[in-house]
Amino acid sequence: MHDRSIGDLIRDARNLSAAEVEKVLAYQRQHGVRFGEAAVTLGLASPEDVLSALAQQFHYPLASSDGPRASPELVTLVQPFSRQAEAIRAARSQVTMRLHRPDSVRQALAVISPDRGDGKTYFTANLAVSLAQLGGRTLLVDADLRSPRQHEVFGVPNTAGLSSLLSGRAESQVIQSVEGVPGLFVLPSGPIPPNPLELIERPAFGLLVRELVSKFDHVVLDTAAAAHGADASVVAGKCGAAIVLTRKDQNRVDALQELVASLTGSPVQLLGAVVNEF
Template sequence: MNATSGAPVNAPAELHDRPIGDLIRDARNLSAAEVEKVLSYQREHGVRFGEAAITLGLASPDDVLNALAQQFHYPLANAERRLASPELVTLLQPFSVQAEAIRAVRSQVTMRLGQGEAARQALAVISPASGDGKTYFAANLAVSLAQLGGRTLIIDADLRGPRQHEVFKVSNSAGLSTLLSGRAENQLIQTVEGVSGLFVLPCGPIPPNPLELIERPAFALLIRELSTKFDHVVIDTAAASLGADACVVAARCGAALVLTRKNENKISALQDLVASLAGSSAQLLGAVVNEF
């Protein structure tokens, strides 16, 4: 499950060590004369290279944002990813209200999980009903955790209606269900293109016995093992209205975050979901209201 790559002996300088002007120049294939024009405007008006290049029409705001992302080692979506994965707002719209809200939740999650071994607990995202936004939220939370650095894994444990493979555009021919049924032969954890340190374990084929697979000791052992190999593990789950899967997953993870949708979920359904966690080993970190 490790994903490592070797670097050549004479490797070029890291992208985040290069000046932003060099990054924009290479991205836009600017000539020496165009670079000098930008530098002259920069000196004359006392602005940054990127701002000068935009004003002169030699770069776009996206070019500057991408260069900054490389400098600060902060993954952002490229044009192809924007078309393929519109739900990943933390990559597509990093300064949007939605992305800021997800980062705020990320901060709360990391603080409440604490430090050391406690922080290595997997986190189950659960909600009362289908359509609450669990897949959207879990995917973006995983991206935001990966943007902190380290290794983050998102697992699609919704064995009834999986969608993480659609969001991240990875193969779903094999995955968690294959692993739990003892039919796994190849590497099942897949990397996410364009997001360093982010990995996906998709659901795989939808099984006829989802709850039974989740309740097997193999699932708890798998979560325990993966939690030692990754800095963060986020798990998407089936809606509580469809069965007990979510509560079982939460108990195996050790931590859970409840998601509810504004003007959609009934208070009684939310109360029943929270009550179902009572007595289990799951630590309820809090609740998130999805307003979108």
């Protein structure tokens, strides 16, 4: 796991001279602290430099200051030790325990919620990032064909995507890798179609989901708000597993109950509910 020392990584990142490195080492020996702490105390490195070095050492992808600017919504990249990021990782642990049991058939996961503004895009994007940070290949599919936003969050083109595939209009590669997050891929929604529900009800969508599950370790789908139609329930049925997201002090209990009831009688495994407090 440890390919290079923290000291080497900080030295290269800050372009420290031999004299500066020796100054840090002397302080480290004198005060019995780590190299990174000594460098920060002496003003030769920042806490962000130490965090970046740790991320490299443990192969943990974080937002890079010299790379493309990550969306502030991606807290698992830009604020990896915030309360929000920790909550996302806790949800990830619950998802992996429930979804990837040794005796279970592999399934995709749909994130569904009653209304717009519940935080579905935010949660789904960060869940996908956190799954990719475990290793393996993770695919985030934007199956919200009414008001998609994942392409904005990840800064990828949306000229072609899921709607293009389902309508037979895809002429090029539509699954895109996410720069700075190894193993993470995004299938954007593509152009907003006039018939979103009909597209995802087609057998082609179910076949596509099964194919994607066979090619990726994790497949997570964002969905349209249930208030705008049956899209979320249909997507969840094609995936086989779902998480219900609700926003504190915003969603009505009856709307949440209606959404859960819409899955009754379907083969969907409801993994649980997540309350968005942010």
